[in-house]
Amino acid sequence: MGRSPCCEKNGLKKGPWTAEEDQKLVDYIQKNGYGNWRTLPKNAGLQRCGKSCRLRWTNYLRPDIKRGRFSFEEEETIIQLHSVLGNKWSTIATRLPGRTDNEIKNYWNTHIRKRLLRMGIDPVTHSPRLDLLDISTILSSSFYNSPHANMFGVQPSVNPELLRLAASLLSSQQNQNPNFVHHNGQGNQFGNPHQVQENHLVQLQNQDCQTLIQENPSCAPLNNPNCVPFASDQSAQLMEPNVDQLPSNFSSFDQQTCHVNDWQNNLDNFLAMENYGYEQSIIDPQSNITSSDFDFTSHLSNLSTSSSSPASLHSNSTSYINGSSTEDERESSYCGNLFKYEYDQDILDSNYVFM
DNA sequence: AACACGGCCAACCGCCTGAAT
DNA sequence: CATTCAGGCGGTTGGCCGTGT
Known part of the structure; x- marks a missing residue:
């Protein structure tokens, strides 16, 4: 019936x-x-x-309805709760006084979801997007061999078997996609990062990525104890870029997020954030952490302190960007700064009327 | 000025749950 | 226990509106 x-x-x-x-x-x-x-x-x-x-x-x-744009703190709450609860909009709404489940759902779908995607984070799993795993960059090692790898404190330890599998996949992708442009590692490091990434991006099916990772649980580090902070002399390898080679949105990033005028620190931070999702897509062989274990909530919990921290100078071998003293703090600050940056960009871009 | 397009969001639809009978 | 039904929930839609051409 x-x-x-x-x-x-x-x-x-x-x-x-x-x-x-x-x-x-x-x-x-x-x-x-x-x-x-x-x-x-x-x-x-x-x-x-x-x-x-x-x-x-x-x-x-309802008289207690709260109108107007969601605050940054409200967004943080939504993302944290969503990472735990999923699409339980009514439950999430109970933690946001004056906001309805419908409003939160709409805001998620029209703003937050897109922002997370831009950041390379899967809005469903809250983990880095495996479908955008940039295999060609791993293969060419252009990132790991570049001076910018040093600022991450990343020492590459890519599993040869993974490379073999990735090469196989890359090859088939190239054969199938005539528009595919392989990044040879010699190119302009300071071009529009979105464009560069698009050019050498290998889009793998999720199943392929899962298979790769399941079969090869040792690529490069996430909280890897082998990671070492960059040394001050390594920053000297960086050459000052031509102004028109800077990333197109670098100037606004400089003003809104870093709070320092030093172009090198800002650029380092910018590129770190641009590559953040990519770095996090890798598995830690020591602690057996997989990409799906990536705890976005804990990263966001550090937002309030990290987003306003000035970038540190490359003064000694143990200092990290943004003045973080540990690798966890450093990673958190990348994520926090990136999310705050994307939020601010949305504010700037939107036609939202403040009420 | 006219049109096309895309983003946003209020409202609807259909399913689920639990209480009442 | 089976049935009915109100309320609740999440997914989806359609129309409005701003922007670009």
């Missing part, structure tokens, strides 16, 4: 609510409360389904 309709559909109005209907509903609820939604519309003189009335009230007319 099928479920019966919540109310008689014939003759009932659908679509956007008018101001007059809103007023009728508000007046009725203020006078009588909202006990029985089935009988409410008839008693209130509304040609609406009870369900429609309930949604209108809970999502729009």
Whole structure:
């Protein structure tokens, strides 16, 4: 026996609510409360389904509804809760006073989800996106052999078997995709990073990535004790880039996130963030941490301290970018800065009217 | 000015759950 | 225990509106 309709559909109005209907509903609820939604519309003189009335009230007319743009702190809360709860919008809404599940859901789908994707983070798993694993960069080692690898403190330890498998996949991708451009490691390090990445990006099927990782759980480090901080003399290897070779969005990054004027530190931070998702897609052989174990929540928990920390100078062999003293702090600050940067970019880009 | 396009979000749809009978 | 039904939830849609051409 099928479920019966919540109310008689014939003759009932659908679509956007008018101001007059809103007023009728508000007046009725203020006078009588909202006990029985089935009988409410008839008693209130509304040609609406009870369900429609309930949604209108809970999502729009309720007096405690909070309007306006979500704050950065609210977004943090949503992401943290979503990483634990998934699409339990109503549960998430209980932790955000004045926000409805519908509003949170819409905001997630239109803003946060896209931002996480831009950051290379899978919005479903909250882990780095395996489908964008940049195998060609691993193969060419252009990143690991570049001076920028030093600022991560990354010592490459790529499993030869992984390289073999990746090479096989890369080869098949190149054969199938005539537009594929292999990055030879000799190119411009300071070009538009999105463009560079697009050019040498190998999009693998998720299954391929999972297989690669399951079969080869030792690529390069995530919290790898073999990681060493960059040395001060290594930063000297960096050559000052031509101004028009800087990443297109570098200037706004400089002003909003780093709080320092030194171009080299800013550029280091920028490139670190650009590559953050990529770095995190790698497995730690020591602790057996997989990409899916990546704890985005704990990274975000450090946002408040990391996002305002100035980049440190390359003064000694144990200092990290942003002044973090440990590798965990360093990674957190990359993530935090990146997320804050993307949030600020959204603010700048949006036409949102502040209320 | 007119049109096309894409983003956003209010509202709807269909399914699920649990209480009442 | 089976059935009915209200309320709740998450996914989806359609229309509005701003922007680009």
